[in-house]
Each structure stands twice: as C-alpha cells, then as structure tokens.
C-alpha cells in the first residue's frame with residue numbers, strides 16, 4: 237500500500253498474437269468459460285489487479301503450460317483497500333497489460349468495472365475467520381482479506397477455473413485463499429508460485445513504481461535482511477527471537493524505514509513459532525516513505 241499517488245511508470249512493451257479476447261461483461265465471461273469446460277477444455281486462471289510485472293508473467297507462463305485456456309483477470313478490487321489506502325492512485329495501464337498478456341499467450345482477459353462486480357445493493361461477503369486473517373497483514377489492514385476472499389470467490393464462480401495461480405510474495409493471501417477454497421469445497425487447484433525478484437533482489441510488486449530512487453535503494457534492505465537471516469539459520473541458530481533480531485538490526489540501518497512487523501511463523505498455519513526450522517517462513521512488512529512493502533522467506537528454500 238502506498239499512502240501517496242506519486243507513480244513512476246515503467247516503459248511499456250509490445251506484443252505478438254491476435255487471438256486474445258477481452259471481456260468485461262460477467263455473463264459473457266461466465267458463458268464463455270462454461271462453454272470451454274463443456275468442450276472438455278481445462279482452464280488456468282491468474283487473478284490480478286493489473287499493472288503486470290514479471291511476477292505476474294511467471295504465473296501466466298505456468299498457467300499456459302498447465303491448461304488449454306489461459307484466463308487473466310484485471311480488476312483493482314475496491315473492497316480490499318481501506319479508506320486512506322492507495323485505491324485511487326493504484327497504477328493502471330490497461331493497454332500495456334493487454335500487450336503483455338497477448339505476448340504471454342493469454343486467451344481471455346476478464347476486465348470488469350467495479351459497478352459490475354459490486355452493483356448497487358451488493359451485500360454478500362466471503363470471509364475466512366480466525367488468526368489466519370487477523371495476524372500479520374490482517375492486523376495492519378483489518379478489512380483487507382475479506383475483500384480479497386470476496387472478489388476471488390466471485391472470480392472463481394465467473395471463470396470456473398480448474399486451477400488458479402498466485403504468487404508467494406503475498407504469502408498470507410495465498411494461505412487465506414487456499415483456506416477459503418478448501419472450506420467452501422471449490423473445485424479449484426490453488427498453485428503458489430515462487431517470488432520473482434528484480435536483478436538487485438527487490439521482490440516484484442506493482443507498487444514498486446511508487447518508490448523514489450532513494451527509497452528503492454532503502455527497500456533493498458528487505459531482501460538483504462532476509463538473506464542475512466538465512467545465513468544466521470545456516471550457521472546453526474534456531475531461536476526465532478535471535479533470527480528476528482538480526483533482521484530488525486539490518487532493517488533499522490535504513491533511517492527512513494518503518495517496520496510494521498517481522499515474524500517467524502509456521503508456513504502452513506501462520507502461527508508464530510519460537511524455534512525456526514524448515515517449516516518456518518519469515519514474513520515482514522515495512523514502510524519506505526509512503527510505500528508499504530512486504531516480503532518473505534521460506535527457510536526450506538534458498539534465497540533467490
């Protein structure tokens with residue numbers, strides 16, 4: 237989340253094939269997907285808020301490999317933003333997204349308006365309850381996950397995918413969506429994909445465009461602190477508080493950076509742990525100027 241609207245747009249890029257369709261109308265999209273299923277096609281789905289980057293493209297690439305029909309949704313979902321967050325200035329560039337989607341082999345883009353998804357009189361929400369949504373991001377952004385699960389449930393009902401792909405950068409979001417999918421018996425396989433990083437290590441995010449060059453430099457301390465934690469664990473440290481202290485120590489070297497949380501949690505339950513092991517994920521959220529960034533590291537995994 238960024239609290240300001242100072243967006244730095246990257247250069248746009250061009251594309252290849254012509255068979256891609258963009259559909260905004262819900263009924264048309266639903267019918268198109270139901271027809272594909274009836275014809276025996278499998279559907280891979282990548283839900284996004286647009287302003288695509290290489291992280292999204294890695295999801296599309298994997299979806300392309302795994303199914304007959306590749307569907308991308310682009311929808312900046314108002315219900316997952318709290319008042320004062322960056323809904324109005326969230327970066328948007330549909331033409332650029334369309335070009336990137338075409339190049340990635342997307343068959344259908346679902347591009348609805350907010351009024352279509354939440355028409356007048358809309359009153360139904362899907363919420364995962366308990367610690368999975370009240371800790372970490374949920375503690376900082378009280379209504380965020382309810383907005384995410386509501387829109388993802390709606391998108392699943394519209395697109396009817398066999399599988400849906402999400403990035404592990406939003407580690408808690410992936411856990412919450414997996415919980416919702418299991419609890420509601422939705423016939424969708426949820427696939428979590430590795431974090432994609434810039435060459436200098438910064439985790440890819442549409443919000444990185446908010447960062448000034450100086451802030452971007454400071455933001456590198458997120459990945460640096462996670463790499464440091466990995467070395468501390470490799471050297472034999474198992475006490476979570478010692479590992480977390482080393483991360484905080486690295487982060488506070490950047491004077492303009494404000495830590496929201498740094499936690500060691502069990503990768504499945506997201507319960508906090510006091511001893512770290514291969515099942516542990518370190519999660520952090522930091523504010524750099526007006527921009528809020530998150531990152532994480534599964535200890536079982538090499539830091540990329």
Ligand code: PAF
Nearest residue numbers: 283284285313384387406
């Ligand atoms: O991760 C995102 O971009 C969004 O939270 C999602 C899953 C598309 C729901 O709006």
